[in-house]
Amino acid sequence: MNFDYSDKVKDLQEKLGEFMDEHIFPHEQTYRDQLDKNDRFSSYPQIIDELKQKAKEQGLWNLFLPESEYGGGLTNVEYAPLCEMMGRSSIGPEVFNCAAPDTGNMEVLVRYGTEEHKDKWLLPLLNGEIRSCFSMTEPEVASSDATNIQASIIRDGDEYVVNGTKWWSSGAGDPRCKIAIVMGKNDPNAAKHKQQSMILVPLDTPGVTIKRTLNVFGYDHAPHGHAEIEYKDVRVPASNMLLGEGRGFEIAQGRLGPGRIHHCMRTIGAAERALEILCKRVQERTAFGKKLAEQGVIQEWIAEARINIEQTRLLTLKAAYMMDTVGNKEAKTEIAMIKVVAPNMALEIIDHAIQALGAAGVSQDYPLAASWANIRTLRLADGPDEVHKRAIARQELKKYQ
Incomplete structure (x- = not known):
């Protein structure tokens, strides 16, 4: 397995990183401000349409669809670092038309939809119109x-x-x-x-x-x-x-594999952002006569965070590689493993970041509390941890029967 990024991916990483810094992070508050205060489900922030248009113009659109005439033509391994970057912001995936559940639904329509389905529903979804x-x-x-x-x-x-x-x-x-x-x-x-x-x-x-x-x-x-x-x-x-x-389970298997690993990719991005916030904050605050960054417990959190992020990223890439080479069905155990590992890893890092920031960490001034709440759902969504562990254990036991 070779996880070196191709020149194509490196170019997209550079463009995507610049877009995140210039357009996504500065407008996270704009997004919140534009939500209707009286009925938050009656409309949506117009900043999203503005950013979508910019993303389209820069070729940062529908990158999630592998081996498809409709998408970016990236493999799962190629898409992984890009999806991770999008996951650093809660509004990022939607801007690039790479947000759940639309990505999974679009993949269903690409794989299993009729031409009528594609014309009526897939194309508007791919265009970001619905x-x-x-x-x-x-x-x-x-x-x-x-x-x-x-x-x-x-x-x-x-x-x-x-x-x-x-x-x-x-x-x-x-x-x-x-x-x-x-x-x-x-x-x-x-x-x-x-x-x-x-x-x-x-x-x-x-x-x-x-x-x-x-x-x-x-x-x-x-x-x-x-x-x-x-x-x-x-x-x-x-x-x-x-x-x-009678083919609902067959469709579910095709849909949930990519959906699960995309969640994991975005979750790594959220963990990276939490670690970045932690590292910056602890160098600015002093307690008991020295910077928080000099406290042993903080350094231990930082070290463990970097180790766990790297381990999780490698397992995600392995699962993505198997999806690309032997298919989603053969990669089911690796997908199950990463689905358990990624949310738990991110939750621990976000929790330590909140602890290091103190009261600020649970406020709306930082994305940590919202990120923790969102990622905690991933231990349930697309199958709870216990179901995935059960599947992993059964595959392991088969080796000895």
């Missing part, structure tokens, strides 16, 4: 086991009828969110992993009701939001079915 959500998790069942899903997708002539309640449909609070990929059961009597399907449901379809948006440790993540959605007798054309009945 946004999307993924409706899988349900409030009434333990959705870490997706076979528990109870929402129904039943054929009725030339239509499918969708019924069920979903929550944590991230992105559905945004007024630009126009399409949902919904996972539900179409045949409860089929084999265990052939009961589920995925179908495209426009959010303006009669019977679709966004009941509320859910907070994450008090953060509403407006205008993105994490919605609870009721689908009641929702009728969509039969042509909206993705790939075919």
Whole structure:
């Protein structure tokens, strides 16, 4: 495995780094200021459209799609350092059209969508004109086991009828969110992993009701939001079915692999930014007669942070390399490992940064508290730690059977 960056990637790193310094970091506060104070989900900050246009003009757009006529043509290994840089800011991924859940949904449409699906939904998503959500998790069942899903997708002539309640449909609070990929059961009597399907449901379809948006440790993540959605007798054309009945798990495997590793790449970026904030702050503050940077415990935190970031980055690159060379299915154990390691690594570094900054660390003056809250969700999203550890253990035990 050779993880040296190509000249193409180095050029993109330089351009992306300059863009982050010049346009992203200085406008994080602008983004917050432009959110509607009365209804934070009624509109979105206009600074995003301005920055998107600049990103398009500089060729920093849709970099996440590997081996595709629609994207940047980068491999997963090539995309990793760029995704990491975007992850240093909460608004960065959206500006480059590389934000979840849109990236995963676009990959689904590229791989499994019909030409009609691509024309109607993929192209507007690729152009950054609309946004999307993924409706899988349900409030009434333990959705870490997706076979528990109870929402129904039943054929009725030339239509499918969708019924069920979903929550944590991230992105559905945004007024630009126009399409949902919904996972539900179409045949409860089929084999265990052939009961589920995925179908495209426009959010303006009669019977679709966004009941509320859910907070994450008090953060509403407006205008993105994490919605609870009721689908009641929702009728969509039969042509909206993705790939075919009973193939929901097959689609999920194709979608969640890249989605999981992208989260890990962005998480490394967030950890790097937390370490940078820590290192700068501790050289400016004095306690008990010497700079915080001279305190042994602080130096230990810094050393451990650098070690853990480097280890995590290497495991991420290994998983990306395997995805590129042997495919997502063969790389499933490496993807599971990095999905466990990355959030836990970042949470510890962010926590130490907050501790070093004291009260400032939990305030809105620094991105640390919001970053911690966001990354803590990644120990649940796309499968909780325990499920991934279970899969890793089973693969390890197979070696000795």
